[in-house]
Amino acid sequence: MSSRTFLAAALFAAAIQSPALAQQVPQALESYKPHEIVEAVISEARPLGLTADEVKRLDDLHVSVRDERHRWAETAGNKAHHALKMKPMVSGERAYGDALAILTTTQREQVERKFGAPGYVPTVPSLATAVPTSLEALRPHEIVEAFLGERETLGLSAQQVLDLHTLHLAVRDEPHRYTRKAHGGKGPEHMMMEPMITKRRAYNDALSYLTADQQARAVARFRDPAYRAPVKDAAKS
Numbered sequence: 001m002s003s004r005t006f007l008a009a010a011l012f013a014a015a016i017q018s019p020a021l022a023q024q025v026p027q028a029l030e031s032y033k034p035h036e037i038v039e040a041v042i043s044e045a046r047p048l049g050l051t052a053d054e055v056k057r058l059d060d061l062h063v064s065v066r067d068e069r070h071r072w073a074e075t076a077g078n079k080a081h082h083a084l085k086m087k088p089m090v091s092g093e094r095a096y097g098d099a100l101a102i103l104t105t106t107q108r109e110q111v112e113r114k115f116g117a118p119g120y121v122p123t124v125p126s127l128a129t130a131v132p133t134s135l136e137a138l139r140p141h142e143i144v145e146a147f148l149g150e151r152e153t154l155g156l157s158a159q160q161v162l163d164l165h166t167l168h169l170a171v172r173d174e175p176h177r178y179t180r181k182a183h184g185g186k187g188p189e190h191m192m193m194e195p196m197i198t199k200r201r202a203y204n205d206a207l208s209y210l211t212a213d214q215q216a217r218a219v220a221r222f223r224d225p226a227y228r229a230p231v232k233d234a235a236k237s
Contacts, residue, residue: 028116041103127200128204131199155214
């Protein structure tokens with residue numbers, strides 16, 4: 001068993017034994033994944049004056065939450081197949097509470113005030129990678145399909161293909177939200193369907209399944225002027 005696996009198991013076990021650490025996630029962080037919530041805390045290291053030890057402990061927590069295996073639960077829908085919804089093993093409340101527990105009382109008060117400030121936008125490095133122009137016209141789940149279409153070029157393992165295929169299904173079948181839009185400045189309003197998972201999130205989530213070398217190859221491939229986005233369901237090929 002790797003040291004990372006031991007660390008993840010130890011931190012997860014500690015979290016289970018410390019239910020008082022689970023806290024309400026601020027509204028500014030509610031739409032983020034558990035590991036991204038920890039990243040948001042880490043991004044405030046300089047303003048909070050975090051020590052090197054605190055930063056290391058937060059980094060270790062982030063890795064353990066990010067790499068914890070997810071549950072895939074079937075959801076009801078109007079499609080013939082069963083839709084899958086990804087559920088993190090570590091909740092957002094748990095991740096937030098465990099991250100705050102590493103800070104001092106003063107630092108916790110500071111970061112809670114910042115997260116609660118109107119207009120606050122978290123800094124989450126794992127979502128920083130922009131979608132390449134060649135994939136911009138695709139829908140979120142089709143972006144994941146593009147990775148599957150390049151399985152040979154990227155040298156994906158059987159497990160990576162399975163993980164990306166499952167991610168593709170989860171993104172494709174995620175329930176959509178409907179927002180009211182108007183035709184022009186004074187036109188009648190209508191309901192516009194928007195994916196719950198953005199293109200940027202789908203792209204970054206797909207990248208997260210790759211090794212550093214594979215990520216570099218993926219970025220180079222998708223930025224190659226000769227690259228053309230897939231027009232079929234690569235996950236079924």
